[in-house]
Amino acid sequence: MAQQNILLLEDDIQLNDTVKQFLSYSGYKVYSAYDAFQAKDILYERSIDLMLLDVKVPHQNGFDFLAGVRNEGDITPAIFITSLNAVDDVTKGFDIGCDDYIRKPFALKELLARVELVLKRNFKTHSYQIDLDNGYLFDVKGLFLTHNKLKVSLKTKEAKLLALFLKNSRELLTYEKIFDVLWEYDETPSQGSLRAYINTLRHILGKNKIETVKYVGYRYVAE
Amino acid sequence: MWVTDMLQSEKRSLFRFLGIYLSSTFLLFFLATVIFYAFQKHQIIDAQKDKLKQEAVKITAELTLLHETFSSSLIYPYKEPFKSAIYNLDREYIFGSFKPKHLVWDKEAYQESNQLIYIHALHPYYLGASYLVVSTKLDAKPLNDLFTISILFIVIAGLFFTLLGFFLGKLFIMPMKESMESMNRFIEDTTHELNTPISTILTNIELMDALYDCEGKTEMRRIEIASKTLSRLYEDLSYLKLNHNYHRQIERVDFTGLLYDRIEYFHTLIEAKKIYLKVNLAEAITLDIDKNDAIRMVDNLLSNAIKYNRKEGNLEVTLTDEKLRIKNSGMGIKKEEIKHIQHRFKRANRSEGGFGIGLDIVGQVVKRYGFNFKIFSTYTKHTEVLITW
Numbered sequence: 001m002a003q004q005n006i007l008l009l010e011d012d013i014q015l016n017d018t019v020k021q022f023l024s025y026s027g028y029k030v031y032s033a034y035d036a037f038q039a040k041d042i043l044y045e046r047s048i049d050l051m052l053l054d055v056k057v058p059h060q061n062g063f064d065f066l067a068g069v070r071n072e073g074d075i076t077p078a079i080f081i082t083s084l085n086a087v088d089d090v091t092k093g094f095d096i097g098c099d100d101y102i103r104k105p106f107a108l109k110e111l112l113a114r115v116e117l118v119l120k121r122n123f124k125t126h127s128y129q130i131d132l133d134n135g136y137l138f139d140v141k142g143l144f145l146t147h148n149k150l151k152v153s154l155k156t157k158e159a160k161l162l163a164l165f166l167k168n169s170r171e172l173l174t175y176e177k178i179f180d181v182l183w184e185y186d187e188t189p190s191q192g193s194l195r196a197y198i199n200t201l202r203h204i205l206g207k208n209k210i211e212t213v214k215y216v217g218y219r220y221v222a223e
Numbered sequence: 224m225w226v227t228d229m230l231q232s233e234k235r236s237l238f239r240f241l242g243i244y245l246s247s248t249f250l251l252f253f254l255a256t257v258i259f260y261a262f263q264k265h266q267i268i269d270a271q272k273d274k275l276k277q278e279a280v281k282i283t284a285e286l287t288l289l290h291e292t293f294s295s296s297l298i299y300p301y302k303e304p305f306k307s308a309i310y311n312l313d314r315e316y317i318f319g320s321f322k323p324k325h326l327v328w329d330k331e332a333y334q335e336s337n338q339l340i341y342i343h344a345l346h347p348y349y350l351g352a353s354y355l356v357v358s359t360k361l362d363a364k365p366l367n368d369l370f371t372i373s374i375l376f377i378v379i380a381g382l383f384f385t386l387l388g389f390f391l392g393k394l395f396i397m398p399m400k401e402s403m404e405s406m407n408r409f410i411e412d413t414t415h416e417l418n419t420p421i422s423t424i425l426t427n428i429e430l431m432d433a434l435y436d437c438e439g440k441t442e443m444r445r446i447e448i449a450s451k452t453l454s455r456l457y458e459d460l461s462y463l464k465l466n467h468n469y470h471r472q473i474e475r476v477d478f479t480g481l482l483y484d485r486i487e488y489f490h491t492l493i494e495a496k497k498i499y500l501k502v503n504l505a506e507a508i509t510l511d512i513d514k515n516d517a518i519r520m521v522d523n524l525l526s527n528a529i530k531y532n533r534k535e536g537n538l539e540v541t542l543t544d545e546k547l548r549i550k551n552s553g554m555g556i557k558k559e560e561i562k563h564i565q566h567r568f569k570r571a572n573r574s575e576g577g578f579g580i581g582l583d584i585v586g587q588v589v590k591r592y593g594f595n596f597k598i599f600s601t602y603t604k605h606t607e608v609l610i611t612w
Contacts, residue, residue: 012419018426025434056415083418083461091470105422105454108429 002143002159003029004049004119009039009065010081011057019052022108023115027142036060043069043076047181050119051078053098055089063089063096070097077118081106116141122167130166132205138166145204152204157182158197165201165210165220174217233400237392244388252380260373267365271339272332278305279343279357286345286355305359309345309352317352326356337361407464414460421457424450444491451492455522459580462519471513478508478517482542485521489529497535504542510612512592520588523581524549524608531606550607556600 006028010016013034020030031046033039035058042048051069053062060068066078080093080101090101099118102111116128123130123140130138135148143159145152154162164173164181179189182197198218202210211219285300286309300307301320308319316322323340327333332341343355428447431437482504486493493500510517528538528551536552589596589610600606 012423015419015423015426018423018430022426022430022433025430083415104418105425105457108426108433 002154002156002163003027004143004163005029005031005046006115007031007033007039007042007046007048007051009033009036009052009057009062010054011035012054019108019111022112026112028115034058036062036065039065040068043074045185048076049122050115051076052081052115053078054081055083055093063092066093066098067096077122079114079118123163124167124169134206136204138162140166154200155197157193158200161194161197162201165218169220169222172213172217172219176217178217233396233403237396240392240395241385241388244391245385248384248388249381252377252384256373256377260369263369264366267369268334268339268361271359271362272341275305275332275339275341275357275359276343278302278359279307279341279355282307282355282357283343283345286352305357307355307357310354310356311351312353314354319356321358323356323358334361337363410460410464414457414464417453417457421450421454425454444495448492448495451488455526458519459523459584462515462584463580471516473511473513475509476512476514476517478510478512478547479504479506479542481514481517482521482540482547485518485525486540488522489525492526492529493538496529496532498529498532499535499537501537501539504540505544508542508544510592516588516591520585520610521547523585524610527581528553528606528608546609546611548607548609550605552604553606555602555604555606556598557602558600561598561600 006023008016008019008023008030010019010032011034016032016034020032023030031042031048033042037059039051039053039057043051051066053066055062057065062080066080069076069078075097077099078097080090080098081104082090082093082101083104093101099121100114102114120126120128120140125140128139128141130140132138132145136152137146138144139146140163143163145154145159145162160182161178164178175191175194178194182194183189198210198212209221211221213219282300282302282305289300299318299320306319306321308321308323309317310326311317314326314328326340326342327335328342330342332339334340337360338358339361341357343357345353345355424446428443428450431443437443483502486500486502524547525540528549531553532538532551533553537550538552539548539550541548541550586596588594592612595609595611597609597611598606599609
């Protein structure tokens with residue numbers, strides 16, 4: 001099953017484990033980091049859909065961490081976990097480029113609501129389902145496809161690819177970018193497999209929806 | 224608010240110290256200067272009188288000469304700036320370069336307005352004169368100089384001692400301020416460190432509820448209630464601590480929804496005390512308020528209404544267009560205690576736990592938004608809290 005990846009930066013092991021357990025239970029793949037350096041490593045190795053950042057963490061505080069990430073042109077959405085003491089810093093957080101914040105102590109339900117909301121924004125949509133015509137709906141929470149309310153079986157990478165296209169509608173996606181997202185850092189990307197996935201998606205969505213840009217990559221066209 | 228409170232009391236004691244210190248030093252300096260001035264003035268005038276006396280002696284000598292030579296032309300000795308006149312034994316005017324309107328005969332030397340007058344008895348009586356009166360204008364310059372110096376002295380000394388007092392005061396208050404600051408830092412650190420464990424407890428209770436069909440439900444509820452109380456205490460402390468520099472986001476808040484949320488938050492507590500809850504909220508009431516302010520106000524009111532309720536009591540929450548009413552069948556508050564109750568750290572009932580900061584927070588929020596806050600209570604029967612806007 002395709003899952004969205006969340007980077008969780010929280011230095012308290014108990015709380016980190018708790019949040020990880022809860023988010024995993026809610027259907028997300030969670031990568032835990034206990035300090036800023038670990039978080040940076042994970043961000044390089046994995047294709048992360050959302051960052052949950054505590055502010056007071058070892059090596060570098062959450063604000064500086066995000067500022068560094070944004071400086072490198074990474075626009076992965078981020079939610080800060082702060083205490084009320086740091087509420088004044090929240091403005092600072094938004095300036096740096098976070099998408100939301102949640103105050104400690106928080107309820108898991110509230111955290112989940114915010115996570116879902118921010119992740120949904122990746123798809124530039126207001127509802128949790130994207131209409132792909134001909135009875136096809138894509139669920140942005142669970143990253144699965146339905147046809148007339150029946151789940152369409154997709155390979156994990158196919159679902160991820162579709163999600164990637166939907167997030168970057170009308171934008172050119174280079175092979176490099178697609179490989180980065182679809183294949184884990186310890187896997188070897190394969191051009192052949194990618195072509196197979198594209199064919200599957202074209203079969204489902206209609207041939208014209210995915211354009212081939214020769215030698216460079218693909219582009220998803222909504223209409 | 225703690226910080227500012229402490230600073231206010233610090234300021235108060237600093238001003239008190241300065242007040243006492245400065246007023247006593249000023250009094251001392253003023254007195255010393257007055258005495259110095261009076262003494263110096265006396266000396267200056269005495270010196271001038273001495274001069275006058277010497278002059279009188281000179282004139283006498285000349286008069287004697289005049290008397291003995293019997294020169295055909297009698298030339299009275301004029302000596303500017305001195306003026307003189309001679310009087311006979313009956314104190315009648317004979318001759319002179321001036322004629323004073325009246326003289327005080329029983330004093331040898333005296334001052335009349337700005338004139339110094341000296342009366343010199345003559346022996347023997349030259350030219351039938353028995354008194355010589357010499358007068359001169361009082362030289363005001365040394366006196367004026369003295370006055371200027373005295374005033375200058377007071378001003379400079381005053382300035383110096385004010386500065387010194389201020390410096391000393393700061394010096395005295397420094398350790399107090401430092402301990403205050405370290406206490407505030409301590410509270411801040413503690414609350415901050417409390418944050419994570421409280422989060423862990425609450426999230427894990429939530430997680431256990433969601434993931435497992437736990438057998439120890441009752442025990443879990445107790446832990447939940449306790450940690451929620453802890454969490455609220457934390458929120459209240461942070462709120463008080465940060466109140467003064469916390470950036471409020473005033474927005475239109477769905478107050479009805481917020482109240483439902485908060486009542487939901489307290490439901491475990493309400494159930495644990497077997498309180499009969501009656502909720503009557505008007506739909507879609509909105510307030511322009513910072514959400515956290517609203518939550519702290521509502522939480523504290525509800526928490527009090529539950530805490531000071533009896534087991535199996537009643538709790539009524541009513542919301543209309545212009546008011547929020549929370550009524551409980553609690554132990555009630557004595558009439559004389561109602562006005563004290565809003566102050567921080569004061570609790571109506573000492574036997575209950577808590578810091579008693581609850582109503583203080585409510586009071587602060589109410590004041591900030593210009594709401595009206597009233598408590599009606601009948602001792603041992605019920606308490607009704609009314610907030611109108």
